[in-house]
Amino acid sequence: MRNSTRSQVDPFIVMDVMEAARQAEETGRHIIHMEVGQPSTGAPKGATEALKRALDSDALGYTVALGLPALRARIARLYGEWYNVDLNPERVVITPGSSGGFILAFTALFDSGDRVGIGAPGYPSYRQILKALGMVPVDLPASPENRYQPVPADFAGMDLAGLMVASPANPTGTMLDHASLGALIEAAQGQGASFISDEIYHGLEYEAKAVTALELSDDVYVINSFSKYFSMTGWRAGWLVVPEDHVRVLERIAQNMFICAPHASQVAALAAMDCTEELQANLAVYARNRALMLDGLPKAGFDKIAPPDGAFYIYADVSDLTQDSRAFAAEILDKAGVAVTPGLDFDPLRGATTLRFSYARATADIEEGLARLARFMAERG
Numbered sequence: 001m002r003n004s005t006r007s008q009v010d011p012f013i014v015m016d017v018m019e020a021a022r023q024a025e026e027t028g029r030h031i032i033h034m035e036v037g038q039p040s041t042g043a044p045k046g047a048t049e050a051l052k053r054a055l056d057s058d059a060l061g062y063t064v065a066l067g068l069p070a071l072r073a074r075i076a077r078l079y080g081e082w083y084n085v086d087l088n089p090e091r092v093v094i095t096p097g098s099s100g101g102f103i104l105a106f107t108a109l110f111d112s113g114d115r116v117g118i119g120a121p122g123y124p125s126y127r128q129i130l131k132a133l134g135m136v137p138v139d140l141p142a143s144p145e146n147r148y149q150p151v152p153a154d155f156a157g158m159d160l161a162g163l164m165v166a167s168p169a170n171p172t173g174t175m176l177d178h179a180s181l182g183a184l185i186e187a188a189q190g191q192g193a194s195f196i197s198d199e200i201y202h203g204l205e206y207e208a209k210a211v212t213a214l215e216l217s218d219d220v221y222v223i224n225s226f227s228k229y230f231s232m233t234g235w236r237a238g239w240l241v242v243p244e245d246h247v248r249v250l251e252r253i254a255q256n257m258f259i260c261a262p263h264a265s266q267v268a269a270l271a272a273m274d275c276t277e278e279l280q281a282n283l284a285v286y287a288r289n290r291a292l293m294l295d296g297l298p299k300a301g302f303d304k305i306a307p308p309d310g311a312f313y314i315y316a317d318v319s320d321l322t323q324d325s326r327a328f329a330a331e332i333l334d335k336a337g338v339a340v341t342p343g344l345d346f347d348p349l350r351g352a353t354t355l356r357f358s359y360a361r362a363t364a365d366i367e368e369g370l371a372r373l374a375r376f377m378a379e380r381g
């Protein structure tokens with residue numbers, strides 16, 4: 001049997017790094033994981049307790065396609081609490097992770113062949129999902145001077161059908177402030193492009209509060225998830241906020257594509273939203289790790305780094321150390337026992353000279369990882 005042309009998407013290189021790290025561990029080596037983009041903590045306790053109660057009392061069958069009404073209402077309330085935005089709960093659509101949200105959003109907004117701008121470096125799946133859906137991802141190479149975020153000049157006159165941004169971003173952790181986000185929304189809308197804002201790392205910010213696109217316009221799609229701040233990656237629960245006149249469109253697609261997001265995860269997610277103390281304690285660990293990384297990485301020789309405003313990543317330009325980030329990451333794994341991600345996942349061209357370091361793990365691991373990196377770099381000379 002043949003495969004479709006659009007199914008020919010690229011693999012995640014970070015998965016290869018994880019596999020190499022696993023093989024090293026199998027031989028008895030101790031590896032520090034700075035490659036993985038997920039919290040090492042589980043779902044907050046209040047979330048698992050709520051689910052235990054539901055398991056005893058509820059059949060947990062399908063929910064309605066748009067998601068549990070109580071969860072949609074609670075998410076709408078979060079926008080009041082976090083950003084002072086008054087949000088109609090009807091505009092919230094619960095999705096199977098933000099990954100499910102991308103599929104819904106792209107399907108609702110774009111036709112086959114439509115060109116959608118994405119920043120490079122950026123989260124690799126944007127490009128691959130767009131391709132798999134028959135759309136055309138257009139890389140917008142972003143410069144370090146612009147914090148590796150797109151600016152209106154990067155897509156002027158490109159006649160895009162859509163523009164997708166992330167703030168805080170993966171792999172850089174950089175954020176768009178009110179003015180920069182506003183300028184992007186205005187420029188996108190000016191050329192008739194739909195604006196999609198990936199806000200999955202909101203809540204994980206260290207100096208300034210992240211700005212939601214909903215503070216600037218109602219005519220945007222916002223994508224978010226319980227995976228990062230709420231520490232629930234494997235539960236596959238996320239959400240979209242869409243304009244009122246798009247809700248019914250999304251509902252029909254969601255009914256057919258997914259029926260609903262996992263019911264059990266929706267129950268747990270609802271309870272997670274009130275576990276502020278535990279979630280803020282996780283954040284305090286990331287903040288400590290970030291401070292250690294910002295001190296330790298430059299000392300080790302990784303000193304060209306993007307300003308990591310949020311998320312749990314640091315993106316380093318290593319062009320003075322290598323022209324092959326994949327080989328360099330393999331060398332670091334082999335000699336230092338630290339797994340890091342080559343930038344090629346995020347930027348197919350310039351990623352050959354960048355690395356992403358994740359600091360989502362326990363602080364003791366970060367300290368050990370930094371010590372190993374410093375030794376490795378000193379020996380490498």
Ligand SMILES: Cc1ncc(COP(=O)(O)O)c(C=O)c1O
Pocket residue numbers: 037096097098099100123166169170198200224225226227233237238
């Ligand atoms: C920027 C960004 N968006 C979306 C996702 C997907 O997350 P999920 O599908 O778990 O919500 C990730 C995962 O790492 C990410 O980094």
